[in-house]
Amino acid sequence: MSTGRQGAGAGGKPPASVEKFADHEVIVPRNVLRKAWAQGPAKAGAEDPVAAAEKALAALSGEFADWMASESERLDTARRAIAAQGFDAARRTELFHAAHDIKGQAATFGFPLAAEAAAGLCRLIERTPEGSRIPLVLVDQHVDAVRAIVREHDAPAADATARALVTRLREVSDAFLRDIGAPLDDDDAPPTAPR
Secondary structure, eight states: OEEEEOOOOGGGOOOEEEEEOSSOEEEEEOOTTGGGSOOSSOOTTOOOHHHHHHHHHHHHGGGHHHHHHHHHHHHHHHHHHHHHHOOOHHHHHHHHHHHHHHHHHTTTTTOHHHHHHHHHHHHHHHHOSSGGGSOHHHHHHHHHHHHHHHHTTTSTTHHHHHHHHHHHHHHHHHHHHHHHTOOOOGGGSOOSSOO
8 A cells, every 4th residue: 555645736735645555546635624623722702603503492492382383284284285176296295395394394393203204294105106096094194193293292191102103104104005016115125235
């Protein structure tokens, strides 16, 4: 193994180093970000950015339940439009986006099981080629689960009930997807390497 420097780059600085091996080479780029990272103690009076972010998040946390209730209502509205007018592309997209937003936000807002239920609905929509094949009762169960998890979040034993609900929804969704021949998750496929 030999390490060689290639010619100087812009400003006379070496662009990268190259480590040569018998059957390959590894290029190691310069670390130009090292200068940007503050080294040593923070300046006197400067606020820690992580502490500032946590403080801001704590100040907003009282609004999280309201935001989740609003997102749950949006999901319910999308579901009701499908029930009333059918599962066309536009309504399918709206349902997916409403569920996807909850999937992405709920854990941050302190509702991780609502995120899982919404993720299950997204998965169902993504893996079913024709939305009209998805039984409305299965859509209703996912939407109602998200709404119940958000509504009952602070109730005693809510997490255990929500966990059981999310697990059962996954089982029912998997059975439906298998019945229509839709692909399941990659983790359902045989491993490519021994585990």
